[in-house]
Amino acid sequence: xxxxxxxxxxxxxxxxxxxxxxxxxxxxxxxxxxxxxxxxxxxxxxxxxxxxxxxxxxxxxxxxxxxxxxxxxxxxxxxxxxxxxxxxxxxxxxxxxxxxxxxxxxxxxxxxxxxxxxxxxxxxxxxxxxxxxxxxxxxxxxxxxxxxxxxxxxxxxxxxxxxxxxxxxxxxxxxxxxxxxxxxxxxxxxxxxxxxxxxxxxxxxxxxxxxxxxxxxxxxxxxx
Numbered sequence: 522x523x524x525x526x527x528x529x530x531x532x533x534x535x536x537x538x539x540x541x542x543x544x545x546x547x548x549x550x551x552x553x554x555x556x557x558x559x560x561x562x563x564x565x566x567x568x569x570x571x572x573x574x575x576x577x578x579x580x581x582x583x584x585x586x587x588x589x590x591x592x593x594x595x596x597x598x599x600x601x602x603x604x605x606x607x608x609x610x611x612x613x614x615x616x617x618x619x620x621x622x623x624x625x626x627x628x629x630x631x632x633x634x635x636x637x638x639x640x641x642x643x644x645x646x647x648x649x650x651x652x653x654x655x656x657x658x659x660x661x662x663x664x665x666x667x668x669x670x671x672x673x674x675x676x677x678x679x680x681x682x683x684x685x686x687x688x689x690x691x692x693x694x695x696x697x698x699x700x701x702x703x704x705x706x707x708x709x710x711x712x713x714x715x716x717x718x719x720x721x722x723x724x725x726x727x728x729x730x731x732x733x734x735x736x737x738x739x740x741x742x743x744x745x
Contacts, residue, residue: 530572531543542609542611548634560627562624580720585661585688587660588612590614591616592661593656595676596647598619602663604617604635611639613639619642620646643655660686663688666690670702671701678709690729711735713732718730
């Protein structure tokens, strides 16, 4: 049995990745290992690998996001990757989108406890008109372990400005999903689908990300 009250020690690379927010990331990992565990946001087997499998895996995504961009994290759950990105990149504006009350409550507590002034929490479902109206026009929409690529495209692309990017963190099935659902993604308005590997030399294995651009000329930036 894993003792969820004891968070794993951070790897040496973590302090370099998070810089001035490193102490807050350590606090976040402890929240995941305690409250996140007791609330059922992650399983006990995940606690020993929170840093490598979850936190650094998500932080690697930051290399695909430009300066000062507006990010919407769909199906944020326990804040992976949205909270991690907000800590690693204080220049970003991050909205965490989650439909379940117990998860949005945890995310709001993280926002307050970690003093995340660049984060907001929205309770809702990505496909809903209310969510599109509230958080649409983003530069980047992220997701991690949420759904297959065909459904992600339908949910995430409407939240992007024209020319914005959907970043879906995936595993070994990434290329298979691209081949299977490329036509569906195109019909949803997605273009330039590619698989990228992020965090090489920082996390092993590197983070696998499916990148999809929303078609159309670049539009105005998302809500700030």
